[in-house]
Structure formats: structure tokens, C-alpha cells
Amino acid sequence: MSRRSLSALLALTALTLLLSLVGCRPSTPPPAAGEMPAPPKENVAVYAHPTSFPDIDPSISYSNDSAVVSNLYETLVWYNPPMQPQLLRPGLAERWESNADATEWTFYLRKGVKFHDGTDLNAQAVKYSIERTINMGMGASYIWDPVEEITVVDDFTVRFQLKYPAPLDLIAASGYGSWIFSPACVEAQGEKASKWFNEGHDCGSGPYTIESYERGRRLVITRFDDYWGGWKPGQFNKVVFEVVEDPTVRQQMIEAGTADVTYDLPRENLAALDARPDVVVYTNPAFQNLVGLLNVRKPPLDNKLVRQAISYAFPYDRFIQTVVSGYAVQSHGPVPLGMWGHSEKLFQYTYDLDKARELLAQAGYPNGGFKLVMTHVAGDLDERQVGEVWKAELAKLGIDLEVRGMSWEAQWDLGKSDPMQAQDIFVMYWWPDYVSPYSFLYSMFHCEEETLFNLGYYCNPRYDELIDRGNELSGSNRAEAERLFIEAQQILVDEAVSLFFYDLVNTHAVRADIKGYVDNPAYPHVVFFYELSR
């Protein structure tokens, strides 16, 4: 009988394992609660952040690390949140101007700005910062590609000579690769500066400086007393970035008040969360969309009619209302809601299977009868659900959709291989490096000799001409640039080169006693803690 009890024990172990798979995580106490000696609540903010921070070197940061970096460093120019009369506002530059064809830009710097090491901001520091970023060639450094030369005119004036016209004000407002830092501070670290940054140091001029950093777990920033903007009572003296990957734990933290800000919570729970008196859920456009690039080189999607047919076969409204609980908006073309260059006038495909059948019949596939492969990132539930829902609809047209979840690297590698061997539909999100429609229109649809992000392999010289011209004019004549970008988008929509599923909205859950919170989609998931108070 002892064998029996052994086996029962095994089975119990199996049960325990299973239960730990199923449900033990939500019962884990939020890390912030147990491990920190409750700090004085009135001047500390806690940001429960769903990811760690890959690289906090200001020249390299090109990811979620921006949430931290944006509180340590400043840019010459800031991009305003949507719905404001001005697109941009001054940062470290008080004002700026360009020549008529946008090939020479001059920035006039703010005086009296101190870096965290005590040195002063001057034109030399700006030149040094941008040049370091360009020379390192990492992260988003390519946004500076138009720059030919940076000249120090005087202590507080810096001039950029460009190789070709470009909207340098927008580039200087980027949340990636445009940070200004103290040359003395970086030079002191020599070759090892990047490593030193990532051990938990900074050289910025921003309102906060790093106090401590446990990589992958927690980063604490504390206020910089000499910040040029000054300090008022009620502002946060300290901010803790707590890395909490589990969404349910983050939700518990915001409910319990052990976190003040968080995002990426289960959408189904947001309405209930917002109804609580102590939490506010902010919903804003995200400058980010979900697209399904269609392989225009490989049959049957090389046929425009087939592409249009499958564009009519996705239940946009139903999907957005039910599966994503209304936290998205059907796209009008590739430039997302809230960004300049977005146009409500662009045509939208709607869910219309009869129309789809008609188009398929015209294309010579009256009963479907072909197979399509759609690739997406395996861990992304929304992309997967898009696939599952679309598969059922396409089945009604006699089209067999294979939904293939892969790692991003594998999905991208397949996409970059020979188009004739690659996927038929490449589903991914796109968001801009600096806020210009060109980021969307160029990366995903401009002719590419070697595939990078044009994963539908579209190539149309007329389209390229429109957007290249638009980009040249973005700095000098933004209204005309916008018109060209919209005209170009109309081509994409007519040719149905991609599914434009929906534009995302960002939701951030913030404790109700936090004042001054405004989401700025130009800096995704960045919380500018200096603007907040309690």
C-alpha cells in the first residue's frame, strides 16, 4: 500500500503544479507592499511598469526605457499632446527657425539650465549629445540621418545644416535618440559610459535623477533640486518604477494604492476599475495601429481584387466592440487617429461578405479554394484573436487561413526572406519613432531593395514620390505635406495593400488623487512625473 500513497503523492504534486499554473500568481502579494518600508506617501509616486528597461543610455534608449529616460533628460523641443493648438512647444530650446526649404535649422537655447553634474547647458552640449548619438549609430540614431553638420554659433545658439530638407523640429522632439546630456559627465566615464548608464546613472538636465537601480526589478529617481523649472509644493520628490509583469498583480497594486500609475491591464476589467472612486482610467489615442500587410508579390494576393475581397471579410465593428471591448477605433488608412496626416475622409473597408464574394468571383475564385498564411507574434493575444476571428470569416468564403504564431524574430526573418516563400499576411503593430506620417508611410510601404519593414513588398514609384515630397515639405509647409500624405494613403487604401484593422487607444490607470495627468501618445507610456502632484 505504500506504493499507492507514493502515487497519490505524485498525483497531488501534479495537482499543485497545475494549480500553480492556474491560479497562484494573483495571490502573490504585490512586490511593492512587502519589500519596501512604507515611504512617506505624500511625495513618492509609484509607477507599476509592465516591462523592464532594456537600455537607459540616452543615445541608445529606443524602447520602454523611454518611460524612465524622459524623466531624466530633456529634448530641444517637445511634441504636444493631441488636441492642442500647437503641434510643438519649447523644451531646452526657447525657439527655433529654419530657412525656406528646411535645410538649415537654428535652435536658440534656454539659459540657466543645469545638468545633474552641475555643468551648464550650452550649444556645445547639444552638438556633443546629438553627435554622440549619431556616431554610436544605435537605437533611433537614424532619425538624424538628414544632418550634415552641427555648428555652435554662440553659447546658446546651435545650427544644423541638412543634406536634404527634413522636419528637424519634429526629429528634435523625438522620444528616442534626441536627448541632450552633459558632455563632461559622459566624458568622465570614457569608453564605459553605456555600461555606467545602465548601472543606474544619468547625465541629464531633467527634473529627476537616478537614485538607485536594480536591473529588471526597480528603479528609483529622486528630484534634482536645481532643475531650471523650479519646484512647487505637492510635486513628487521621488518616483519608484516597479517592474511588475503580471497584469493582475498590477491591477491589484493600483486598487490597493501601492501603485499610482500603471497600464496594460486586462481591458475587460477597465470599466469596473474606472468606476472605483479612487482610480481614474484615462483613454487616449495611441499613435499606434494594427496592420496586416498583404504579400502583393505572391498569388493570390498579387491580385488587387482578392486583396479587396479579404479586406471586406473582417468584422471590424464587431471585433472592436466585443473582443477589444471598444478600446480601439477602426483605422482610416495607415496613419493613426490623433496624429497629423490622419484623415477621416479616407475610405474604410467594412464587413461585407457579399461584396467579398463578388470580388472573388471577378478575380476568378468564385468559391475561394486557396490557402493563406498569416503570421503574428505568438504572445500577442489580440493579434491571435484577429487571426481566429478572421479565419472563421474567410472560411465562409472558402479560404483557408492558417494563423501562425511565431516569435517576433522568426516572424520577421520569414518576412525578410524571398517574398514568394514568405507569409501571405504579416500582422504587426506600428508606431512612429518621431511623430510624422512618414514613419508609417515610408517604413511599411516605400519600395525596398532589401526588405526591412515593407513586409508586404509593395512598390509604387508614384506613391514613393508623393511621400518623399511630403517629407521634404514637413519642415517648411506642413499643410501641403499633410495633403500629399493623405493623397498617398488613398492609393494604399484603393489598392488594398494592407488590412488596416484598428488604431489603438492607450489606457492608463491612475490613482484619483494624482493631479495633472495628461497622456501624450508621442511619448508612449511615458509619465512626466514633474507635471503631477498629489
Place this chain on the structure above:
Amino acid sequence: MTTLLRPFLERWIRERRSQLEEYRLMLRAFGRDWLAVASLAIILLFVFGAVFAPWLTPYPEQGRGEPNVLEKFLPPSWQHPLGTDNLGRDVLARILFGGRTSLSIGFLVVIIAVAIGTPLGALAGYFGGWLDEAIMRLTDIFLAFPSLLLAIAIAAALGPSFTNAMIAVALTWWPWYTRLVRAQTLSLRERSFVEAARGIGVREGTVILRHILPNVMTPVLVQATMDIGSAILTGAAMSFIGLGAQPPTPDWGEMVNLGRIYFINHPWLATFPGLAIFLVSLSFNLLGDSIRDIADPRTRRAAR
């Protein structure tokens, strides 16, 4: 026809009387063991559910993966006894259809593992020498890795799919059977009936097939029964981390993984497929345990 067959049948029964008597005793012992009977009943219930899934649920298309988004996250009710999932699919239908994936992974993994492991073990045990050495070192290599980790590595290398997950798990399991069969063979080889067979000139291959293998099958069967439960669990774990069956193909492990995200507000999503995994793997464990007790005459009598 029957008259023709009867003499053969009678002779067959006569020759195997003692063996049949043994089976009868085993069956009776089994019938007395309520835990074993209950386990078998649960297993049969799930197998029945998986086989006849399309006729047992009013939503077979949802079981196969067709979304019904207007009814998402409905709690358990008469229409949907176990509720609906994130795409509005009936969870009961998903579990029935998921049984096809999960149960077949359990059975197939064990069948493949037995098919690889048993002959290798018999060869190693019977011939000994360098062959034994080579096969045993090979099993050592496989056993040196934690089995789930090795399975994950193999499945990740082959790419996530149902078949690959199955191959990966089976590849980590066969060494156990090799060791088991080798140990049995080593002792059988010295037994007089094997020596006698060899003495009268029976070929080596025939000795293994006719005299060794039938005698190692009982422990292998016991081990296999117990392993099916663990194989289902491992298969579920593979699906849980996204290396098993790919959605929308239903699979219990995958359902638990998905349900985990919604656990706080919609606990039925993870709980019911979790329960299915739990019940089936527990049942196979208990059943295997009982078979072992029953197959061994000493424990069988002790149990009386």
C-alpha cells in the same frame, strides 16, 4: 465456421487455462478496487467525450475554434454549462474537443516512448557488451537533462506545433522504458526457460521476441499507464507555454494559459480545463498504481 474454429478455440483455452485464470483473478481484484474502477470510469468518460465530441455539444463549430464574439465571457449557465471564453466559445465544447488533442498527446507520447524504449532495452539487456554500453550511455545523456526542459528545447528547435510537441515529449521519455526493460531482461536472460530455448538452437531474435518481450510487458504496461497521466500533464505544460497545439485548435493546457490572463474576473476559463487535466492525469496515475498491485500476485493476495 464456428464448428471449424471450436477445436482451435478449445485447445487455445486449454493451453492457457492457468493464464486465463490469472486474468480472471486480476479482473476480480480490479472490480473490488473502487479507486481503480472510478479512475477507469473517469478516463473512459473523457475518451468518450473526445471521440463523440461533435455529437455531445450543440456548438461543435465553437469547439473546433470558431469565434462567437457576441457572447464572450458568459458565466456558467444552462446554455453554456461551463461558461464561454474570450471569443464567446462554449468552454464545455472546447474541453470536449480539447480532449482530442490532450488525450491523444498522452497516448501517442507513451506509445512512441514504449516503441523506442522497449526494443532498445531488450537489445541492451540481452546482448550486453558494447551494445549495452552504447545504449545505456545514450539514455544517460537524455536523462541528464530535466525532461521538461529538454522537451521545451526540442520543441522550440522544431517549431511550435502539436506533432512537434508530441515528438519532443516522447524523445525525453523513452530512456525510462529502456532502463526498465533492460533490467528485466538482464534477470530473464539467466532464467532456465531462456537458456533452454537457446540450448535447443532458437535464434536470438526469436528468443527476444517470443520469450523475453512477453515477460517484460507487464511492468511496461504498468509504467505506461502511469505515464499517460504525466504525458498529458507535460503536453499541457508545453501548450501552456505556447509550444504545443496552435490556436484555434483546442487544447487543455492552452486553455489554462489563456484563462490565466482572465483569472480574477472570469475564473471558469482556467478552472474547468485545469480540472480536466487534473482528473485525467490523476486517474491514469491511480489506475496504473492499481494495475501494478493487481498484476503482482503477492500484492494482490495481500490486498484481499
